[in-house]
Amino acid sequence: xxxxxxxxxxxxxxxxxxxxxxxxxxxxxxxxxxxxxxxxxxxxxxxxxxxxxxxxxxxxxxxxxxxxxxxxxxxxxxxxxxxxxxxxxxxxxxxxxxxxxxxxxxxxxxxxxxxxxxxxxxxxxxxxxxxxxxxxxxxxxxxxxxxxxxxxxxxxxxxxxxxxxxxxxxxxxxxxxxxxxxxxxxxxxxxxxxxxxxxxxxxxxxxxxxxxxxxxxxxxxxxxxxxxxxxxxxxxxxxxxxxxxxxxxxxxxxxxxxxxxxxxxxxxxxxxxxxxxxxxxxxxxxxxxxxxxxxxxxxxxxxxxxxxxxxxxxxxxxxxxxxxxxxxxxxxxxxxxxx
Ligand code: 13P
Numbered sequence: 001x002x003x004x005x006x007x008x009x010x011x012x013x014x015x016x017x018x019x020x021x022x023x024x025x026x027x028x029x030x031x032x033x034x035x036x037x038x039x040x041x042x043x044x045x046x047x048x049x050x051x052x053x054x055x056x057x058x059x060x061x062x063x064x065x066x067x068x069x070x071x072x073x074x075x076x077x078x079x080x081x082x083x084x085x086x087x088x089x090x091x092x093x094x095x096x097x098x099x100x101x102x103x104x105x106x107x108x109x110x111x112x113x114x115x116x117x118x119x120x121x122x123x124x125x126x127x128x129x130x131x132x133x134x135x136x137x138x139x140x141x142x143x144x145x146x147x148x149x150x151x152x153x154x155x156x157x158x159x160x161x162x163x164x165x166x167x168x169x170x171x172x173x174x175x176x177x178x179x180x181x182x183x184x185x186x187x188x189x190x191x192x193x194x195x196x197x198x199x200x201x202x203x204x205x206x207x208x209x210x211x212x213x214x215x216x217x218x219x220x221x222x223x224x225x226x227x228x229x230x231x232x233x234x235x236x237x238x239x240x241x242x243x244x245x246x247x248x249x250x251x252x253x254x255x256x257x258x259x260x261x262x263x264x265x266x267x268x269x270x271x272x273x274x275x276x277x278x279x280x281x282x283x284x285x286x287x288x289x290x291x292x293x294x295x296x297x298x299x300x301x302x303x304x305x306x307x308x309x310x311x312x313x314x315x316x317x318x319x320x321x322x323x324x325x326x327x328x329x330x331x332x333x334x335x336x337x338x339x
Contacts, residue, residue, distance in 0.1 A: 002171045006215025007255075009133050009173045013093060013217060014256030017324045018064035019288035020175075022260070023053055023295070024097035024136065026069055033295070039304035047075045052302060053295070054087060056313040062320035065093035067136050067175075067289070073127070084131045095134040095175070096127050098163070102140055111152040114139040114159050117166075124170040134173035136219065136289075137163040141178065141198050143186040143226070148194060153201045161205035168212055175258065175289070177219035178202050182262040184226035188233075192223040192241045199249045213253040219289050220257050222272055227263055235268070239275035246284070256285035261293030266319055269293035270326045278329030288323050 013020060025033060030049075031041040039045060050072050053059075066087055073096055076082050084094035100116035116137060124135070139156035141148045160176050167174035178198050180191065199220070206213070223241035224233055246257065261269040269290055276286050288294075297319060302312035325331040 001168050001212065001215075003212055003215060005171050006168060006173055006212060009093065010215050010217055010255045013065045013134060013173070014258065014285035014287045015064050016285075017327050018062055019290070019320075019323055019327065020065045020067060020095070020258055021053065021063050021294055021320070022067045022136075022289050022291035023050055023072070024067040024069045025291065026097070026101060027071065030069075033299055034304075037299050037303050043071060043075070045304065046071060049299075049302065050075070050083065051077055052309050052312055053298065053316060054083060054090075054092075056316050059317060059320060060091045062317075062324040063092055065095050065134060067095045067097055067134075069097055073130055073132065082130070088131060093133050094131060095136060096132045097138075098123060098127075098135045098167075099137040099139075105152055105155070108149055108152055110144060110147055111142055111149060112140045113152070113155055117159060117162055120163065120166050121169070124166055124172055128170050128172060132172065134175060134217075135163075135167050136175040136177055138177040138179055138219075141180045141194060143181065143184055143190055143194050148198070153198055154205075157198075157201040157205035160202055161209035161211060164206060164211045164216055165209045168215055173215060173217065174211075175217045175219045176202065176206070177260070179219075179260060179262070180221040182221065182224055182227050182264070185229045186226040187229070188223065188225045188231075188237065188241060191225060192245060195221065195223045195242070196245045196249065199245060203249060203251065213251055214255060216254070218250070218254060218257045220259055221262055222259065224262070224264075224272075233264070233268065233272075235271040235275035238272050239279055242276060243280060250284060252283045254284050256287055258287045258289035261288075261290040264293065266290075266293040266296055270319075270322050270331055273323065274326035274329055274331035276329075277327060278332075280329075287327055290323065294319050294323070
């Protein structure tokens, strides 16, 4: 394990004013996104869309890294440059999603277990040769009647820790993502409690597996009331509750946390990150690793048409810039015209 290299990559991913683009939708997820805009998902259309994102002029000002899916890391730009190499040349760190998705957990109806550990050492060795510098692995915790169970939280934490160990062995920075599902009617208190429990177990497992904390990142959900509940989430409340959990659980050595957007609108997601950074004093950097919150307006502008590419890139540039402002808590002030 090259600790220096891991540390350098992890801190570059959370470098000030920049964040990560999660463009790692699996074959099934990209199909869902394309269905919504009436575009057929096939390898060539997927490639054209990812090319639109990656070739956006000056996007490296706000994007430190991109998470890709296996199909994408094997594809090239129109000029034949492999995407990982192209991004690296632009100063953007190329990354890869390595989990193999979620399966129903036996004996725990409604709960999910993440797959992808089998054969991971071999896959990571290939990805490393392809120039990929970091990876992502996602588990999912559901909140509901009798959920989550301790067994599900502990099993998924163990999977995340084993993944992180294999990544660091291959000098690839692990992004550990114990997502908490935002859909449902749960309250802020329930969400805060589950976030605390999940992060606690995750860091116990990471410690047991001797993970080098300075050479990894956490990808987290916010403490956030369920999206199907009555109350619209308030960014200040989300920021306060999320930070209180982090202060209790997260070790100081962790370089940073990057957030997923989880189904909130792009504006709300930016606003939550902004509110967090407005009150946050460290030690960890708080950044973004948004999928939908960066891409939703881009997809709606593109609509699969070549003539819309330029405008869609401008939309992407703007969303990335606004999230960059949220990295320092300056988004709201900027929106209100305050200097
Ligand atoms: P969303 O921001 O759309 O939730 O996606 C981020 C992600 O990578 C989920 O695994």
